[in-house]
Amino acid sequence: GKIKCIIIDPPYNTGNDSFIYPDSFKESKEDYQKRIGEKDEEGYLLKEGLFRKNSKESGHYHSNWLSMMYPRLFLSKNLLSDEGLIFIHIDDNEVHNLRLLMNEIFGEENFISQFIWKSRQNKDNRNITGASIDHEYVICYGKRIKGSERKTEQYKNPDNDRRGPWVSGNMVGLLPQEQRPNCHYDLVDPESGINYGKPKLGWRYDQNTMSRLIEEKRILWPAESSGRPRRKVFLNELSDRYTGFSSIIGEKLFTRNGTAEIDELFGFKAFEFPKPSDLIKELISQSVEDGDIVLDFFCGSGTTAHAVLKWNVEHPEEQVKYLLVQLPEKINENSESFKKGFKTIADLCKERIVLVIESIKTKSKSTPKFFENTNIDLGFKVFKLSPSNFKIWRGSEVTDENLELNLESFTDPVKPESLTENMLYELILKSGYSLTDKIERNDSFYSVNDGELIVALNEMSQAVLSKIISSRPKKVITLDKLFAGNDQLKTNTVLQMLDAEIDFKTI
Ligand SMILES: C[S@@+](CC[C@H](N)C(=O)[O-])C[C@H]1O[C@@H](n2cnc3c(N)ncnc32)[C@H](O)[C@@H]1O
Structure with missing residues (x-):
């Protein structure tokens, strides 16, 4: 896969979540009906009300949730790169089941941590068990996270050491005399002759190593014999820029910070319990490098x-891309968001991205210096899953009686409601290009990835043809109907493409 980092925040299965959604994988209709606990005569069609609540009373309470998660996690593994990481927000309701599921899909050996996030600032006194559950988890699987960036400010060079900035390090040993006799000796500064004796646990190095350190002038000698000699630890000799990343994350970031953030952007409480963006940023910091993609399919x-x-x-040097997926889940009609005109959660999400981008643009005007080194990409594209723009030949539905009608309808295989831009993206995808590849619009055609692929959907003439051929693409796709019965033009096109060794396709 190409994705470096997946961060998801699925429904926690609290007993009040609506997440039962009619996935149509290769499950039999009967199994599916059993799974969601309801017979639906229409099968898999997306209808109002099919997005249903999973309540604790259901005999399939945990199993329903796991059945929803399993295929999504299974697919996500294929999307992750070899060095990729997945972070999943979860709480006590399903953490134990999720870990087992993840062990099965990602392998127990790839478990990194069950991070703990103190999400609640004030105690919850409503719980009948008496326990105030103030935390959630983020479970993480992959090979390794980066770790915390080492703080280097404390490295100084007061004595102008040519080896650069340093800090002083403890040299007291770790084990008693019986276990490490060679580290128990009196330490003497050869220059001053001061004897510093030996600590209870001896010194960290044996005498040979210590002599080398003394010779290399790496020891700091206190003025008094009662002081403890320490060693100089040089910044540029550290083997790793990173130290361990604490398994306790999101210090001083609470759920209410997430709510305040969205409130500030929209001017009202547009969404319940969004995560604080700085918490997500912490997870991003553990996984990405310049050019990486972060995916969230419960966005x-x-x-x-x-x-x-x-x-x-x-981070001007580490520009990251995001890829979000959201089902068209309807917004509750009594909510403020609905009253403000938002119909689905996806609508809200799009608006949030627009608002964040606007706020960045405003800030960049007032503090241009701050943005000087940033070539930050402030654009984004939104796609909706929809049926093909082209008619599909269904052989099994063709009978002797309707054959003629069917054939006739295929003289133009483009569905009448199809929009040019939608056709363009469908053809690009089907030709193996990606939705983020560079597309330029010309007067008469679209050029993908600097002319590698040309898609002509509006007009075709000898002039257009010559222009296309002179731009030397690898492949050209156009619609048969653009030749409008002009067989001579079509034959010419085919021959000229062949001559220029261009892969040519008409639809
Ligand atoms: C807890 S919310 C994510 C909130 C998000 N982290 C934020 O900060 O705004 C969970 C999301 O999962 C989506 N969801 C629920 N059931 C789903 C399903 N069966 N498949 C995919 N997404 C689903 C919901 O629409 C909702 O947007």
Whole structure:
């Protein structure tokens, strides 16, 4: 896969979540009906009400949730690169089951940590068990995370050592005399002759190593014999820029910070319990390098995009891309968001990205210096899954009686409602290009990846043809109907493409 980092925040299965969604994988209709606990005569069609709540009373309470998660996690493994990491937000309701599921899909050996996030600032006194559950988890699988960037400010060079900035390090040993006799000896400064004796646990190095350190002038000798000699630790001799990353994350970031953030952007409480973007930024910091992609396929209000945009502003050298997926889940009609005109969660998410981008643009005007080194990408594209723009020949539905009608309808295989831009993206995808490849619009055709592929959907003439051929593409796709019965033009086109060794396709 190409994705470096997946961050998801699925429904926690609290007993009040609506997440039962009629996935149509290769499950039999009967199994599916059993799984969602309801017979639906229409099968897999997306209808109002099919997005259903999973309540604790259901005999399939945990199994429903796991059945929803399994295929999504299974697919996500294929999308991750070899060095990729996945972070999943979860709480006590399903953490134990999720870990088992992840062990099965990602392998127990790839478990990195069950991070703990103190999400609640004030105690919850409503719980009948008496326990105030103030934390959630983020479980992480992959090979390794980066670790915390070492703080280097404390490295100084007061004595102008040519080896550069240093800090002083403890040299007291770790084991008693019986276990490490060679580290128990009196330490004497050969220049001053001061004897510093030996600590209870001896010294960290044996006498040979210590002599080398003394010779290399790496020891700091106190003026008094009661002081403890220490060693100089040089910044440029450290083997790793990183130290361990604590398994306790999101210090001083609470759920209410997430809510405040979205409130500030929209001017009202547009979404319940979004994660704080700075918490997501912490996870991003553990996984990405310049050019990497972060994916969130339970994106909700789009906190992950917010976090990536903030990250990009703060890290000019490490520009990251985001890829979000959100089902068209309807917004509750009594909510303020609905009253403000948002119909689905996906609508809200799009608006949030627009608002974040606007705020970055405003900030860049007032503090141009801050943005000087940033070539941050402030554009994004939105796609909706939809049926093909082209008619599909269904052989099994063709009978002797309707054959003629069918053939006739295929003289133009383009569905009447198809829009040019939608056809363009469908053809690009089907030709193996990606949705983010560079597309330029010309007067008469589209050019993908600097002319590698040319898609002509509006007109075709000898002039257009000559222009296309002179730009030397690898492949050209056009619509048969553009030749409007002009067989001579079509034959010419085929021959000229053949001559120029261009792969030519008409639809
Ligand atoms: C907890 S929210 C994510 C919130 C997000 N992290 C934020 O900060 O705004 C979970 C999301 O999962 C989506 N979801 C629920 N059931 C789903 C399903 N069966 N498949 C895919 N997404 C689903 C919901 O629409 C919702 O947006």
